[in-house]
Amino acid sequence: MSTPKKDYIRPLDLKHGRIDMNHGAGGRASLQLIEEVFARAFDNEFLRQGNDGAALPALPPGHRPVMACDGHVISPLFFPGGDIGALSVHGTVNDVAMMGATPLYLAASFIIEEGFALADLKRIVDSMATAAREAGVPVVTGDTKVVEQGKGDGVFISTTGVGALPEGRQIGGARARVGDVILVSGTIGDHGVAVLSQRESLEFETAIVSDTAALHGLVAAMLAAVPEGAVRTLRDPTRGGLATTLNEIARQSRVGMMLQEAAIPIAPQVDAACELLGLDALYIANEGKLIAIVAPEAADALLAAMRAHPLGAQAARIGVVTEDAHHFVQMTTAFGGQRVVDWLSGEPLPRIC
Amino acid sequence: MSTPKKDYIRPLDLKHGRIDMNHGAGGRASLQLIEEVFARAFDNEFLRQGNDGAALPALPPGHRPVMACDGHVISPLFFPGGDIGALSVHGTVNDVAMMGATPLYLAASFIIEEGFALADLKRIVDSMATAAREAGVPVVTGDTKVVEQGKGDGVFISTTGVGALPEGRQIGGARARVGDVILVSGTIGDHGVAVLSQRESLEFETAIVSDTAALHGLVAAMLAAVPEGAVRTLRDPTRGGLATTLNEIARQSRVGMMLQEAAIPIAPQVDAACELLGLDALYIANEGKLIAIVAPEAADALLAAMRAHPLGAQAARIGVVTEDAHHFVQMTTAFGGQRVVDWLSGEPLPRIC
Known part of the structure; x- marks a missing residue:
């Protein structure tokens, strides 16, 4: 009983090493992975507690x-403007912010495929840590599991956020009222088209980068600009895009909506890419945009507050909430006609977030 | 613009239907899956808010x-005594409870493989909802993603728990002191052996069922029985088993441990199965057991409180905390010798939780 016992034989080979099943077994290899990759990147007082939670x-x-909680299975893992690590911070920070709450803490669960390159894992975790630091929302606890090759796809990251909501604040999908104004914080479709541009089978030349970003600063600026209650609903139009998110809100609030097609901001490259691919930007995912349904008398102040923020520079008023027993979202087209903007029903973009 | 618009064409076929990529696309099919499977099972006032968070x-x-946060990738999904749904509630409830906190809420992220049977999904979600109700810890928010066939493995579930910790309570892995007593709440190895018994290649006849259970009631009974501070450390010995968990605590607390092999409760069938398979029960995962490191003067009261609780009926005193600059966990064997009980270093049981 006098065997010398080093904590680890040698450090992880972060250049050429790969994840193996031992890294998920809960023993010494798991601890080494957590310490040399995760704890080093996320380092904070909560993780340093070293317990099963924070x-x-x-x-x-x-x-x-x-x-709020979000699973991330985006493919590819790296895309113009971001990667699954940053996205997994932004996605959940935004879900908390859309409640009108201040995001405070994140938990992260990693499900990694055997054989995944440690260099890629480190790049993702470092990007996630940077995003968390920039957002001021630390990853305070986490978990790592490993599945056999062919039973996963690189890495999946589920994040859960906790935030603080002032008593009395009520922002939600069921609060839109007839006459309210619909605002969007900027161009739509950027994230989805940026990811699509990287898919092997669909690679095309484009300067489009994902809009992935944490929106809680923008939300705070908006809420500071108007009286409590003026912002009825906040939503980030991710999967299903602007059209689906507006349909969800219309259904929850039991109202209709009338959009002005010409008012919806779309970057020219996104427009061109959508035309090329036969896609409709209204259904393409965003990761750094929000929809706000607001009291009509507060709309100007909110639009000004949004435009004064770097993430809302291209904010626009895109429509109004109407009375409609069918809860239809309709749109006055650029040509002056009207059409129903339905829910996403097909699958233009799998694994977009 | 007068198309009649039903919410769904027809209800999900929960008997013969399968998950397809549309269920993860965020449109109407996603909503239908959430409403007919998840919301129906988990139903509570928080989910009914219908927002991006609770x-x-x-x-x-x-x-x-x-x-606290835990990813669940157990294979097979159904095993004697439980399934991934119940396990994903118990695992995270226990992580919160091991901090000395009362578990209050759960968030759940589902990553489902295309082609997965809706009947199996429903069975898992229903089991999860039952476990959450029994524990009194509702699933208040969640997310569902779908990955292509061959990029996942049925379903992975990541859960995050939030609990409430009384100010001043400090229970953690770094608080074990020399002279403290080591308690375990019951037999070890049951979960791992029960799962192993179901693996296709290793099926053997056994009456062993997983011990998967929520331990917060047991923890509350223990904490009520002794003065604040008497319980230094609580841990549920999951992956890596009793041996690895004790090594972790020894390392964090910078102490050694001396166990009595004869005092460690192991069910005869588990003992027999381990012998047959060449496994050591000390390294086998548990999902309904806890280790408590406690002040020596409180050990008898705690043991009595544990034994009075249904989940602690076979609780035992298994060793003491010692001074040891190497932080070794040692064991006096049944034959009177001594050996070092090292960390798990191999991988006896992949995807055990």
Whole structure:
């Protein structure tokens, strides 16, 4: 019983090494992966507690907790403007922010495929840590599992966010009222088209980058600009795009909507790419845009506040909430006609987030 | 613009239907899956908010939030005594409970493989909902993604729990002190051997069922029985088993441990199965057991409180914390010798949780 016991034989080979099943077994190899890749990148006082969870400071007085959760299975893992790591921070930070809450903490669950390159994992985790630091929302706890080759696809990341919501604030999908104004924070379709441009079978030349970004700063600026209650609904139009998200809100609020096609901001390259591929930008995922349904008297102030923020520079008023027993989202087209903008029903873009 | 628009063409075929890529696209098919499978099973006031996250009640005064997170990739999905659904509730409830906190809410992220049978999904979700109800910890928010056939393995479930920790309570892996007593709440190895018994290539006859269970009730009974501070460390010995978990604690607390092999409870069938397969029960995963490192003067009261609880009926005192600069976990064997009980270093049981 006097065997010398080093903690590890040698450090992980972060250049050429690969994930093997041992990294998910919960023993010494798991600990090494956590310490040399995850803990090093995310380093904060909560992870340093080294327990099965994180004990967090009490929420600010007069606030209630908010929880939001998002799985990320985007393919490819790296795309123009981001990667699954940054996306997994932004996606969940945004879900918390869309409740009108301040995002505070993230938990992250990694499901990694055997054989995945440690260099790619490190790149993703480092990007995630940078995104978390930039957002001011630390990853305070996490978990790592490994599945056999052919039972996963590189890495999947599920993140859960906790935020603080001021008592009395009520922002939600069921609160849109007839006469409210519909705002969008910028051009739509950028994320989906940027990802699509990287898919092997569909590669095309384009300067489009994903809009992936954390929107809680923009939300804070908006909420500071108008009286409590003026912002009825906030949503980030991810999967299914602007059209599907508006249909969800119309259904929840039991209202209709009338959009102005000409008012919806779309970057020319996205427009061109959609035409080329036979896609409709209204259904393409965004990861750094929000829709706000707002009281008509607050719309100008909100639009100004959005445009004054770097992530809302191209914000626009795109329509109004109408009375409609069918909860249709309709659109006045650029040619002056009208059409129903239905839910996404096909699958133009699988694994877009 | 007068097309009649039903919400869905027809209900999901929960008997013969299968998951397709549309169920993950965020449109109408996603909504239908969420409503007919997830929302129906988990139904609660928070999910009914229908937003991107859940706004929760303020925590009780004098409490801070705790977050814990666990990915579940167990194979097979159904095993004697449980399934991935129940396990994904128990695993995260237990991680929160091991902090000494009361588990309150769960978030769940599902990553489903295209082609997965809706009947199996429903069975798993229903089991998860039952486990959540029994634990009194509702699933308040969630997310569903679908990956192509061959890019996943049925379903992976990541859960994140939020709990409430009384101010001043400090239970953690770094708090074990020399002279403390090591308790375990019951027999070890049951979960791992039960799962192993189902693996196609290793099927053998056994009456062993997984011990998967939510331990927060047991923890509450223990904490009520002794003064604050008497329980230093709580851990559920999952992946890597009792041996690895004790090594982790020894490392964090910078202590050694001396176990009594004869005192460690192991069911005879587990013992027999381990012998047959050449496995060591000390390294086999548990999902309904806890290790408690406790002040020596509180050990008897804690053992009595554990034994009075249905999930601690076979609780035992299995060793003591020692001074050891190497942080070795040692064991006095049944034959009176001594050996070092090292970390798990191989991979006896991949995807055990």
